[in-house]
Amino acid sequence: MRTLYQFHGGIHPPGNKEPSTQSGIARAPLPSKLVIPFRQHAGAAAKPIVRAGDQVLKGQLIGMPDGFVSSAVHASTSGTITTIGAQPIAHPSGLPDLCATLIPDGREEWILHAAPSTLRQNSGQASLRTGFDYRNSDPAELRQHLRMSGVVGLGGAVFPSDIKLRPGNRKIDTLILNGAECEPYITCDDMLMRERAAEIAQGAEMLRFMLEAGEVLIGIEDNKPQAIAAMRQAVAESGFLFEVVAVPTIYPGGSAKQLIRVLTGLEVPSGKLPTDIGVQCFNVATAYSVYRALAHGEPLLSRIVTLTGNVRRAQNFEVLLGTPVRDLVALGEALPGTDRYIMGGPMMGLPLSSTDIPLVKASNCIIAASDKLFPPAPPALPCIRCSRCAQACPADLQPMDLFWFAQSREFDKAQQFSLFDCIECGACSYVCPSHIPLVQYFQFAKSEIRAREHDQQAADHARERHEFREYRFEREKQEKAERLAARELAAKQAQPAEPSVSPADAMQQKIQAAIAHAREHAAAGKPKNTENLTAQQQAEIAEIEARRTHIHELAKSAAEPPNDHGESHS
Amino acid sequence: MSAFFSPFISKPDTVSAIMLRVLLALLPGIALYVWHFGPAILVSIALASLTALGTEALMLKLRNRPVMHFLGDNSALLTGWLLALSIPPLAPWWLVVVGTAFAIAIAKHLYGGLGNNPFNPAMIGYAVLIISFPAQMTHWLTPHGLGLAELGFLDQLKYMFLGALPPNVTLDAITMATPLDTLKTRLHLDESVKQILGMPIYGRLAGQGSEMVSLGFMLGGLYLLAARIITWHIPVAFLGTLFVTAGIFHLADPDHYVAPLFHWFSGAAMLGAFFILTDPITSPTTTRGKLIFATGAGLLTYLIRIFGSFPDGMAFATLLMNICVPLIVLYTQPAVFGKKEKRP
Numbered sequence: 001m002r003t004l005y006q007f008h009g010g011i012h013p014p015g016n017k018e019p020s021t022q023s024g025i026a027r028a029p030l031p032s033k034l035v036i037p038f039r040q041h042a043g044a045a046a047k048p049i050v051r052a053g054d055q056v057l058k059g060q061l062i063g064m065p066d067g068f069v070s071s072a073v074h075a076s077t078s079g080t081i082t083t084i085g086a087q088p089i090a091h092p093s094g095l096p097d098l099c100a101t102l103i104p105d106g107r108e109e110w111i112l113h114a115a116p117s118t119l120r121q122n123s124g125q126a127s128l129r130t131g132f133d134y135r136n137s138d139p140a141e142l143r144q145h146l147r148m149s150g151v152v153g154l155g156g157a158v159f160p161s162d163i164k165l166r167p168g169n170r171k172i173d174t175l176i177l178n179g180a181e182c183e184p185y186i187t188c189d190d191m192l193m194r195e196r197a198a199e200i201a202q203g204a205e206m207l208r209f210m211l212e213a214g215e216v217l218i219g220i221e222d223n224k225p226q227a228i229a230a231m232r233q234a235v236a237e238s239g240f241l242f243e244v245v246a247v248p249t250i251y252p253g254g255s256a257k258q259l260i261r262v263l264t265g266l267e268v269p270s271g272k273l274p275t276d277i278g279v280q281c282f283n284v285a286t287a288y289s290v291y292r293a294l295a296h297g298e299p300l301l302s303r304i305v306t307l308t309g310n311v312r313r314a315q316n317f318e319v320l321l322g323t324p325v326r327d328l329v330a331l332g333e334a335l336p337g338t339d340r341y342i343m344g345g346p347m348m349g350l351p352l353s354s355t356d357i358p359l360v361k362a363s364n365c366i367i368a369a370s371d372k373l374f375p376p377a378p379p380a381l382p383c384i385r386c387s388r389c390a391q392a393c394p395a396d397l398q399p400m401d402l403f404w405f406a407q408s409r410e411f412d413k414a415q416q417f418s419l420f421d422c423i424e425c426g427a428c429s430y431v432c433p434s435h436i437p438l439v440q441y442f443q444f445a446k447s448e449i450r451a452r453e454h455d456q457q458a459a460d461h462a463r464e465r466h467e468f469r470e471y472r473f474e475r476e477k478q479e480k481a482e483r484l485a486a487r488e489l490a491a492k493q494a495q496p497a498e499p500s501v502s503p504a505d506a507m508q509q510k511i512q513a514a515i516a517h518a519r520e521h522a523a524a525g526k527p528k529n530t531e532n533l534t535a536q537q538q539a540e541i542a543e544i545e546a547r548r549t550h551i552h553e554l555a556k557s558a559a560e561p562p563n564d565h566g567e568s569h570s
Numbered sequence: 571m572s573a574f575f576s577p578f579i580s581k582p583d584t585v586s587a588i589m590l591r592v593l594l595a596l597l598p599g600i601a602l603y604v605w606h607f608g609p610a611i612l613v614s615i616a617l618a619s620l621t622a623l624g625t626e627a628l629m630l631k632l633r634n635r636p637v638m639h640f641l642g643d644n645s646a647l648l649t650g651w652l653l654a655l656s657i658p659p660l661a662p663w664w665l666v667v668v669g670t671a672f673a674i675a676i677a678k679h680l681y682g683g684l685g686n687n688p689f690n691p692a693m694i695g696y697a698v699l700i701i702s703f704p705a706q707m708t709h710w711l712t713p714h715g716l717g718l719a720e721l722g723f724l725d726q727l728k729y730m731f732l733g734a735l736p737p738n739v740t741l742d743a744i745t746m747a748t749p750l751d752t753l754k755t756r757l758h759l760d761e762s763v764k765q766i767l768g769m770p771i772y773g774r775l776a777g778q779g780s781e782m783v784s785l786g787f788m789l790g791g792l793y794l795l796a797a798r799i800i801t802w803h804i805p806v807a808f809l810g811t812l813f814v815t816a817g818i819f820h821l822a823d824p825d826h827y828v829a830p831l832f833h834w835f836s837g838a839a840m841l842g843a844f845f846i847l848t849d850p851i852t853s854p855t856t857t858r859g860k861l862i863f864a865t866g867a868g869l870l871t872y873l874i875r876i877f878g879s880f881p882d883g884m885a886f887a888t889l890l891m892n893i894c895v896p897l898i899v900l901y902t903q904p905a906v907f908g909k910k911e912k913r914p
Contacts, residue, residue, distance in 0.1 A: 008907070013579055184579070257907065270908035346578040374578040381585050381643060382685035387855040395907040400855055401899075418906040426577035433583045434685075440575055 002217075002245055005265040007258045009394045010250040011427045013184050013347065015223055019314035020187045020306050025195055027318045028305075028331060034076055034102040034322035035358040036062065037089050041152040042159045043069030043539040044546055045098060054081045057111040059299050062100055065147055069539040071160040072150040074299045075102055076320035078109040090343050090350055090357050095547060099358070102322065113297035134294050139165070139210045142294065149293035150300040150361075155254075155283030156344070158362045159539070161290065164280060165210045173278040174264055175213035177204050177287055179220040179227060180247060180254030183345030186365040188304040189284050191316040193220065193227035197234035200284050203291030205240050211280055216242040217263050218284070223249040251347060252425040256281045258394050270421050305359055307332040309342070309367035319359050326355040328366055337370035346374065347426045381434040389428035389438060395421050399428040399438050406445035411452065414445050422446075450541070464518040471514045475507060585684075588799055589644030592845065595793045596651055599786030599841070603655075606779035607711045610726040611659040614666050615651055621670040622650030629679035645684055649673050652692035652845060656838060656885065657699060658710045660721075660745065663730050665706050669695035689892045690852045693885040700880065708881070709745040713779030716770055718743040749777030750836045751881035753828060762825040767832075776835040784840040791844025803860035804853060805843040809834060811868025819876070833872065838884035842871070846884065852892045858902040859895075867891045 039045035046063025050056060056075035063073030075081075080103050086096040134142055143162040152158040155178055177200070181189040193200060208216050218235070220228050231244045247253060247262050257268045259281065266277045274281055282290075285304065292298040301321060308314040311332035319328055325341060342349040343363055351369075359366075367373075389399035397418055405414035419442060428438045603611045626646035630637045650670050657666060673695030681687040700707045714720070719739045721729065728734050735741065747755065749771055756766045766772075775781045794800045812833050819827035833839060838846070847853060847867055854863045867887045874883025 008904075011581075261907075267908045269910075270906065272908070340574065342576075342578060344576075347576060349576050349578065351574045351576075369578065376574075377580055378584065379639060381640070382683065384585055384645075384685045384850050385855050386588070386850040390855060396904050397906060398855060398903065417903075418909065421906050421908065430577050430580050431583070432580070433585050433588055435580060435584070437575060439577070 002243065002263075003265075004245070004247060005262055007253075007261045007394050008396045009390075009392045009427060010253065010258075011392050011430050012249070013251055013430060015249070016185045016308070017187045017190065017223065020185070020308040020316060021190060023315055025191050025304055025316045025318055026331075028320070028323060028328060030077060030104050030106060030108070030320070031323045031327040032104070033324065034079075034104065034320060035087055035099045035324060035356075036073060036076060036102060036322035037087075037097050037099045037358060037360055038063045038073050039097055039543065039547075040073060040158060040321065040361040041071040041150075042157060042543065043067060043071070044542060046070060046073040048084050048098070048100065050075075050081050050084070050100065052081055052083050055079075056081060056102065057109050059111040059113055059301060061148070061299075065160075067542075069160060069163060069542065071152050071162075072148050072299065073100075074150055074301055075100075076301045076322050077102070077104045078107050079104040088354060088357050090352060090360065090363065092350060093547075094353055097547065099322075134206055134209060139167075142206075142210055146290060146293055149289075149298070151286065151289050151293050152300070152361055153283055154285035154289065154303060154361060154364070155256075156348075156362055156364060158360075161282065161286055164275075164282070165207070167212075168275045170275060170278055172211045172213040172275065172280050173215065174280075175204070175208050175211055175216045176256075176260060176263055176279060176281040177207075177216065177218040177242075177284050178254060178256065178259055178281055179218055179224070179231065179284040180259055181224070182221060182249070182251045182254035183347050183349075183365075184251070185308050185367055186306050186345045187308070188306045188316050188364050190224045190227045191306075192285055192288060192304050193224070194230045196288055197227075197230040198238065199291045200231065200287045201234045201238045201240060201242065202295065203287030203289070204242060204282075205238070206290050206294050207280075207282055207287060208240075213280065216240070218242055218244045219247045219259050219263050220244065221249040221253060222246040251427065252394055252423070255394065255423055255425060257423070270418070300361060303359075303361060303363070305363055306365040307368075308365065310335045310338045310370045310373050311368045319363075321360060322358045324356055324358055325352060325366055328359060329355060329368060332368065334368045335370075337372055338368040339371070340369045342367040342369050347430070348424065377435040377437075380436045383434055383436060386433060388431040388433065392427040392431045394425060394427060395423055397422055399442075402445070403436060403438055403441050406441040409448075411445055411449050415449060419445055419449070460521070463521070467518055468514060471510070475510065479507075585643045585645070589648050591797060591799055592648055592794065593644065593651060595790035595799075596655070596787070596845065598789045599655070599783050602782045602786040603659075606713045606782055607659060608714070608721070608726060609723050610711065610730065611654070613727065613730060614654040614657070614659045614661070617663060617666050618650035618654035618670045619647055621667045622646040622674055625671045625674040626679075629675055629683070633679065633683065635683065640684065643684060646674055646678075649678065649691045649695075652841070653695045655841060656692065656696045657707060658745070660709060660711050660726060660729060661706050662733060665699060665703060669699045672698050685851055687851060688895070690846060690849050690888050693846060693888045693892075696885045697889060700885070708747060708751070709741060710748050712744060712746045712771075713777075716778060717746070720744065746771065748837065748881050749780060750875060753832075754875075754881070757826060763828050764825070767828070776832045780837075781835040784835040787840040787844060791840065794844060794848070800844065800848040801857075801860070803857060804848045804864040807861045807864035808843045808847055808868045808871075809839070811865045812839060812872055815869060815872045819872075827876070833875065837875070837882035839871065842867070842884040842888065846888055847891075852888075852895065854895050854899045854902065856899055856902040856904060858904075859898040862898050862902065863891050863895065866894065 038048055044067035047066040049064050050062045056062060056078065058075060058078045060075045061072055062075050065072050081100050082103050083101045087099040089097045143165050147160060147162040151161045153161060179189050179193050204216055218231055220231065228244060228246050235242045235244055245263060252258055253262060260274055260279050261267055264279060268274050268277060289300045302318050304316050305319045305328060306316050307328055311334050313332050317328060317331060329341060341352045341355060343352055344350055344365055383400050383403060385400050387400060393399055401417055402414055402419055422442050424439050424442065426439050432438060623641065623646055627637050627641055630640050653669050653673055654666055673691035677689055677691040677694035678687045721744055725736050752771065753766055771778050773781050791805060795802060813830040816830035816833045820829050847864055854860050870887035870890055871883040874880060874886055
C-alpha cells in the first residue's frame with residue numbers, strides 16, 4: 001500500500017453524485033445550432049480562419065492558435081458557419097466573446113482523419129488531421145499536434161496541454177492523473193473512467209512518454225469504487241506499470257496541489273509549478289482526449305457533461321462543444337422550482353445568466369438549481385472569529401484575517417498574509433456560521449490589488465513622461481535665454497563669441513540625470529503581483545486584457561465584417 | 571436570483587445555533603447549582619437575560635443596526651448567563667443588572683458589537699462589579715445543610731428585590747465566603763491546608779456543593795468538545811497549566827499549597843476553561859495561539875488566587891490574556907501551503 005499524506009483542512013459536503021451515475025453516458029442529440037467560442041482555453045483566443053457562409057466539416061480547424069498560450073478550435077460537426085461575432089459565454093464578467101455560429105447539416109461528415117499507423121504507412125508523412133505513431137515521433141511534433149487538436153485541461157482550468165508537456169529544467173518523477181473529482185454533484189470523470197478506462201490508460205502512457213516521466217499515479221477518490229475498479233482493470237490489461245490510488249474523499253482533494261500533496265507528500269511551493277518539484281498533473285478526461293488526438297487523429301470536439309440537480313433525469317451526456325446549455329437541460333426535464341442553472345459544481349460553479357450560452361471545453365457540469373436544492377444563505381452576521389474557516393482552509397490560510405483586511409481595504413496586509421495563495425475553493429464560505437461570502441471578498445481584494453498595480457505602472461510611465469516633458473521645457477527656456485544672451489553679447493561686442501561652457505555637454509548631463517532619476521522612481525516601487533506570475537496567471541491576465549481590447553475593437557468596428565483572415569471557400 | 575454565487579451550499583450552522591448550544595451546555599451546571607444552593611440563581615439568570623436582551627436591543631437601535639437580525643444571535647443571552655453564574659446568586663437585583671448592562675453596552679457595543687469586542691464582556695462586567703461593589707460580591711450562599719439558617723424561595727426573592735431578610739436571620743447566617751477565599755484567609759492565619767480542608771464547607775475535591783457545580787460545567791464543556799463547538803486546545807492548556815503549577819507548589823509545600831484538583835473544582839476554573847476562555851471573539855484564532863493564551867491564563871489564575879487580593883483569578887486572568895490576543899495571533903501564524911517559512 002502506498003503511503004498517503006494529508007493536507008490541512010478540507011470539508012465533507014454531501015456528494016449528491018448518485019443520481020447522475022444511475023445510467024451510462026448518453027450521446028446528446030445534434031442541436032439545431034452550435035455556438036463555438038474562439039476562446040475555450042486559458043490564454044489568447046484562437047484566430048478565426050473561416051468566414052460567415054463557409055461550409056465546414058466535422059473536425060475542421062476554424063480557429064488557429066494565436067500566441068504561446070493558446071489552442072485550436074474546431075467545427076464540432078459539419079454544417080455552415082452563419083456568423084462570426086460576439087455572443088454571450090459563460091464568464092464571471094458576463095461579457096460576450098467572439099464565437100462562430102454553426103448550423104449543422106445533420107450529416108456529421110468528418111474531415112479526413114484516421115488512425116496513425118495506416119496513414120503513416122501510406123503517405124509517409126503525418127498531416128495535421130492524422131494521428132501519430134507516437135512512440136516513433138518527436139515529442140515536439142506530438143505537442144504541436146495536441147495544440148492543433150485543441151487539447152486542453154478538462155479539469156476546469158482548460159490550460160493548453162501542449163505547454164504542460166514541454167520539457168522543463170527538471171526531470172518529471174511523477175505523472176499524476178487526476179480522477180479525484182471532489183466537487184459534489186459532478187460525475188463526468190467518474191463515468192468516463194467507468195466506461196473508457198482503457199483509452200484513459202493509453203492516453204496516460206502517451207503523456208508519460210512525452211514527459212519522460214517516471215511513475216504514473218492515477219488518483220481517484222474512494223467514493224468512486226466502480227471507477228477505481230475499472231481503471232485498475234484497464235491498467236492491468238494494458239500492462240503499464242501505473243498505480244491506481246484510492247484517495248480519501250475530501251473537498252478540495254481534487255485540486256491539483258492538494259492531490260499532489262496527498263499522493264507524494266510534496267507541497268508545490270507558493271508561486272511555483274508542480275514541474276518545479278518534478279510532478280505533472282493531468283485530468284483523466286484530458287488523458288482521454290490526448291488518446292483520441294494521437295491515436296485517432298481526432299481533435300477535441302466534445303466532452304462529457306453531467307446534467308444533474310433539480311431534474312427528472314440526471315445523467316452524463318457526451319456533448320458537442322458549442323451546444324447551447326438550453327439544448328442539454330431539455331434532455332434532463334427540469335422539475336418544478338428550477339429557476340436558474342449553475343455551470344460547474346456547487347462549490348466553485350458559476351451561475352448562468354442565460355441558457356443560451358454554449359457548453360465549452362471547461363463545462364463539466366450543469367446543475368438545475370432551485371431554492372429548495374440550494375436555499376439562499378441567511379443574511380450575513382459579523383465574523384465571530386470562530387476560525388472554522390481556518391480549520392477548513394486547504395491552503396493553511398487564516399480566512400477570518402483576510403476577510404478583515406479585504407473588508408477594510410487593507411490590501412497590503414491581505415497580500416502580506418498570502419491572499420494570493422487562496423485557491424478560491426469555497427471551503428471557508430461553506431463552514432462559516434455567519435454566512436459571510438468570504439470567497440467573494442477575496443476575489444474582490446485580488447482584483448483590486450491587480451487593478452491597483454496596473455494603474456501604478458501606468459502612473460509611473462505617465463510621470464516619467466511628464467517629468468521629462470517638464471525638463472525639456474525648462475531646458476528649451478534656458479537654451480533660448482542663453483542664445484539670446486549670446487546674441488546680445490555678440491551684438492554688443494560686435495564679434496563672434498563662443499560660450500565658455502559647451503551647452504551641448506551640459507544638456508546631455510541633465511538629460512542623463514533626469515532619466516536616471518525617473519528610473520530610480522520607477523524602481524522604488526514595491527514588488528508587484530503582476531511580476532513573478534505563473535504562466536497560468538499570466539495567461540489569465542492576458543486573457544482579460546485581450547478581452548478588453550477585443551471589446552474595444554468590436555465597439556469600433558461593429559459594422560465591418562472581418563475579411564482580413566480566412567481562406568476563400570469557393 | 572440576487573446575490574447568487576458560489577459556493578451554493580453551506581453547512582447548516584449559524585451563530586445563533588452555536589450560541590444556543592453553548593447555553594444548553596450550561597444547563598447541567600445550572601441544575602446542580604439549583605440542587606445545592608436553591609433557585610435564587612435562576613432569578614439571577616432571568617434578570618441577566620432580560621437586561622442583556624434589553625440593553626442589546628437598545629444599543630442596536632442607537633447604532634442603527636437591524637435589531638431583530640442581531641437579537642436572535644443569542645450572544646447577548648450568553649453574556650448575561652455567564653455573568654449571572656460568576657456573581658453571588660443572592661445579590662441585590664441591581665447588581666446583576668448593572669453588571670450585565672455594562673457588559674453589553676460598554677464592553678460589547680462601544681467596541682463595535684458582535685465580533686469586535688477585544689475583551690470578554692461577561693468578565694468585564696464581573697471586574698466592574700467586584701471593584702465597585704466588593705461587599706455585595708462576597709455574599710455567596712451557603713450550600714444546603716451547612717448554614718445556620720436557610721431561606722425559602724420567597725424569602726430569597728424578597729431579599730433580592732427589597733433587601734429585606736426575615737426577622738432573626740442575618741446575612742452572615744445564610745452566606746459565606748467562597749471555599750477559595752476561606753482557604754486563603756485561613757492560610758494567612760497560619761492554619762495548615764489539612765486543618766482548613768477539615769471544615770464542613772469542604773467536600774471531596776473542593777467546596778461542598780460548588781465542586782459539583784464545577785463538575786456540571788465540565789460535563790457541559792465535554793459536550794461542547796464533542797459537538798466540535800470548541801477545540802481541545804484552550805481547556806486542556808488552561809487546566810493543564812493550572813494543574814501543573816498548583817502541583818509544583820503543592821509538592822513543594824503541601825501544608826501551604828492546596829492540591830491541584832482543588833483548584834480545578836474551585837471558583838470559576840471549569841466555567842472559564844470551557845465557556846469563558848473559549849469565547850472565539852476574544853481568544854486567539856491560531857492553534858498555537860490558543861495554547862499560549864490558555865497557558866498564560868492558567869498561570870495567571872493560579873498566581874492571582876494564591877498571591878493576589880481577589881478571591882478568584884479567572885476574570886482578571888482572562889482579561890489580561892485578552893489584551894495579548896492580537897500579539898499572540900501575529901506571532902503564531904501557521905505556515906501557508908507551499909511556504910516553508912513562517913510569517914511575522
